[in-house]
Amino acid sequence: MLASIVNTFRNCFKIPELKSRILFTLMVLAICRLAAVIRVPGLDGAALTDYFAKNAAKGGGGLLGMYSMFTGGALEHCAVGALGIMPYISATIIIQLLTAVIPQLSKLAREEGGRPKLIQYGRYLTVVLCLGQGLVMALGWENAASIFPGFQGKLVMYDALWWYRFQTTIILTTGTLLLMWLGEQITDRGIGNGVSLVITIGILARLPQAVQGIRDSFFPAGGAEAQLNIGHAIILIALLAAVIAGVVAVTQAQRKVPVQYAQRAVGRKVYAGGTSYMPLRVNYPGVMPIIFAQAILMFPAQILEFLGRKFGIKFFYEIAAQLHERSFWYLLIYGLMIMFFSYFWVATQFNELQIADDLKKNGGYIPGVRPGQATSGFLHNAMHRITLAGAVFLTIIAVIPILLARSMNIPYAVAQFFGGTSMLIAVGVMLDTMRQMESHLLMRHYDGFLKKGRLKGRF
Numbered sequence: 001m002l003a004s005i006v007n008t009f010r011n012c013f014k015i016p017e018l019k020s021r022i023l024f025t026l027m028v029l030a031i032c033r034l035a036a037v038i039r040v041p042g043l044d045g046a047a048l049t050d051y052f053a054k055n056a057a058k059g060g061g062g063l064l065g066m067y068s069m070f071t072g073g074a075l076e077h078c079a080v081g082a083l084g085i086m087p088y089i090s091a092t093i094i095i096q097l098l099t100a101v102i103p104q105l106s107k108l109a110r111e112e113g114g115r116p117k118l119i120q121y122g123r124y125l126t127v128v129l130c131l132g133q134g135l136v137m138a139l140g141w142e143n144a145a146s147i148f149p150g151f152q153g154k155l156v157m158y159d160a161l162w163w164y165r166f167q168t169t170i171i172l173t174t175g176t177l178l179l180m181w182l183g184e185q186i187t188d189r190g191i192g193n194g195v196s197l198v199i200t201i202g203i204l205a206r207l208p209q210a211v212q213g214i215r216d217s218f219f220p221a222g223g224a225e226a227q228l229n230i231g232h233a234i235i236l237i238a239l240l241a242a243v244i245a246g247v248v249a250v251t252q253a254q255r256k257v258p259v260q261y262a263q264r265a266v267g268r269k270v271y272a273g274g275t276s277y278m279p280l281r282v283n284y285p286g287v288m289p290i291i292f293a294q295a296i297l298m299f300p301a302q303i304l305e306f307l308g309r310k311f312g313i314k315f316f317y318e319i320a321a322q323l324h325e326r327s328f329w330y331l332l333i334y335g336l337m338i339m340f341f342s343y344f345w346v347a348t349q350f351n352e353l354q355i356a357d358d359l360k361k362n363g364g365y366i367p368g369v370r371p372g373q374a375t376s377g378f379l380h381n382a383m384h385r386i387t388l389a390g391a392v393f394l395t396i397i398a399v400i401p402i403l404l405a406r407s408m409n410i411p412y413a414v415a416q417f418f419g420g421t422s423m424l425i426a427v428g429v430m431l432d433t434m435r436q437m438e439s440h441l442l443m444r445h446y447d448g449f450l451k452k453g454r455l456k457g458r459f
Contacts, residue, residue, distance in 0.1 A: 011441060018191070018440040025190035029201045033181060033360050033384075035081030036074035040171050042158045043079035043141060051151050052076035068424060072202025078141065080175035083133055088180045091125035093288070097381065100348040111399050125201035126180060127173065134172035138165045162268045192433035193438075200429040203422045206403075206413060208267065215410040227409060236418070243400065243419055247427045250393045255283040255386055257379070262363045276364075280383055283390040285345035287424045290398045294421070297323070297330065334402075335395045342391035343384075352379040397424060 013019045050070065068075045071084035078159075095118055099105040108114040134456040140147040142164070144155045158164040179198055186194030214236075217228045256277040301323040308316030322329045356375040363372045371379045400419030404410045416422045 001033050002072075008441070012437060015440060015444050018437065021189065021191045023199065023327075023410060024185050025192065028186050028190060028194075031080070032179055032182055032198050033205065035175050035195060036072045036079050036205070037077055038080050038081055039078050040082070040168055042156060042164055042167070043078040044153070044155050044157060046389050047153050048078055048141075048155060049076050051148055058073070065124045069203060069206060069416060070199060072205045074202075079316070082137060083130060083176045084174050084202065085131040085176065085179045085183060087133055088122070088183075088195065089199075089201070089328060091122045091129055094125060095122045097178075097348055113233060123180070125283070126438055127177070130173035130176045131169060134169040135165065137172060140163050141168070167449065182224075191436050192310055193429065196425070198430040200426050203426055204261075206422075207417070208415045210417050212412075213331075213414040217410065217414070229364065232408060239400070240418060243397065243423060246393070247397065247423055248431065250283050250390065251424075251428050251431060253263035255277040255382065257382065258281075259359065260367050262365075278366075280379075280386060281390075282386050283393065284350060284383070284387060285342050286388070286428065287394075287421050288345050289338045289341035289391070289394055290421050290424070292341045293295045293334055293398070297334060297338065325402060327408060327416055331399055338398055339391045342387055346383060346387050350383055352376045352383065355379060394424075 012022060016171050067084075067086075069103055071082055074081040083322045093318055095105075099109050099118065108117060141155045142161065144153070156164055180195070183194030183198045186192065186197055188194075192247060201353045204259060216224055218233065220226055254278055259276045259278050261276065263272050279349065301320045304320035304323070307313065308320065323325070323333075324330060353376050355374060359375060366375055366378060369375050397419045400423075401412075402413035404415040405412060408442070
C-alpha cells in the first residue's frame with residue numbers, strides 16, 4: 001500500500017500542470033512560514049519565546065497555547081504574522097451568520113454575482129478586525145506581565161510608546177492581509193484551499209516540538225525517571241490510529257437523500273428526468289463548535305481570577321478553579337457547549353426551506369415525500385438526527401487531548417495532536433487537497449490514491 005501511495009505521488013509530478021500547482025503551493029506556504037518568524041521591530045521576541053518554551057514544559061495550554069497554535073508559533077516570536085489568518089476567518093464567519101439573519105444579505109447571496117460581493121465585505125471587515133486586534137496585541141505586549149502570567153522582563157524596547165503602538169498595529173494588519181492574499185493565490189493557482197492550508201501548515205509546524213516533548217517523556221535528559229513506559233507507547237499509537245481513522249470516517253460520512261427529477265419543458269427544450277441524491281454531511285459544522293466553545297470558556301476563569309485577585313474574594317477563586325481546563329465541570333460544560341453550537345451552526349447555515357423551494361422550482365422531489373413544506377420538514381428531521389451523531393463525535397474528539405494531559409501528564413504540545421481542533425483541521429484539509437489532486441490524476445488516466453480511483457464519501 002505504501003509503495004502505491006509513493007507511486008501516486010510520483011505520478012503527480014508527471015503532469016506538468018499539477019506539478020506547477022504543487023510547487024507553487026509549497027513555495028507560498030514557505031513564505032507564510034517566514035511571516036511567523038520575522039519579528040516586529042522594537043520587541044524582544046526571544047524573551048517571549050523562552051517564556052512559551054517554559055510554559056509548554058509545564059504542560060500549559062489555555063487560550064495563549066490555542067492562539068499560538070493557530071498562528072503557527074508567530075505569537076510567541078512576536079512576529080509580523082502574530083495575528084495569523086484568524087481575523088479573516090472571523091470576518092468570514094460573521095458574514096455567514098449575518099447572511100442567515102439579515103434578509104438583504106441572504107438575498108444578495110442568492111443573486112448572480114452576490115457571492116463575490118460578500119467576499120469583498122469580508123475583506124473589508126478583516127481590515128477592521130485586524131486594526132482592532134493589532135492594537136490590543138500591541139498593548140498586550142506593552143503590558144506583558146498582565147497578559148503572560150509569570151513573565152519577567154520587558155518586551156517593548158521603544159521609549160516612544162505611541163509610535164510603537166501605531167507601527168505595531170500597521171505591521172500586524174499588513175501581515176494578516178498578506179497571509180490572506182497568499183491563501184487566495186494558493187486557491188486560484190495552487191492546489192487545495194489556500195486559507196485552510198495556511199492554518200494547517202502552522203499547526204504542523206508544531207510537530208517538531210511535539211516530537212521533542214514525547215521523546216522527553218520516554219527518555220528524559222539527565223538520567224531522570226521516565227514518565228511514560230512501553231505500555232503508554234502502545235496506548236498512544238493505538239489511540240492516534242483510532243482518532244485519525246475516526247476523523248476521516250466521520251468527516252467523509254454523509255447521508256444520501258435520493259432526489260427524483262420529473263421530465264419538464266422550458267420553452268422549446270425538453271429536459272429529461274432522472275435520479276440523483278442530496279448529500280447531508282454528518283459533521284456539517286466541521287470544527288466551528290469546538291472553536292466557539294473554547295473561545296467562550298477561556299474567559300470566565302480569567303475574569304473570575306482577576307476579580308478575586310483585585311477584591312480579595314475567595315469565592316471567585318473557587319469558581320475559577322472549577323472552570324480550570326482539566327476539571328470535571330469544565331469538561332461537562334465544554335461538551336454541552338459543543339453540542340449546542342453544533343445545532344446552532346446547522347440551524348443558521350442549513351436552510352431547509354430554501355432547499356425545498358429550489359427542488360420544487362426545478363421539478364425535483366424526494367420519493368415518498370410531498371414537495372414544499374413536507375420536504376422541508378423531512379430535511380429538518382433528517383439533519384437533526386445526523387447532527388446528533390456529529391456532535392457526539394466532536395465532543396469525544398475535543399476532550400481526548402484534555403483527558404490525555406490529565407491522566408498521563410502529557411505536555412499540551414503533544415496532546416493537541418491526538419484530537420481537538422488541530423487534528424480535525426489537519427485531516428480535513430489533507431482530505432480536501434488529496435481530492436483535488438485525485439481529480440487531476442483521473443483526468444489524465446492515472447491511478448488515484450485509492451484502488452478504486454476515488455475518495456469514498458461514506459463509511
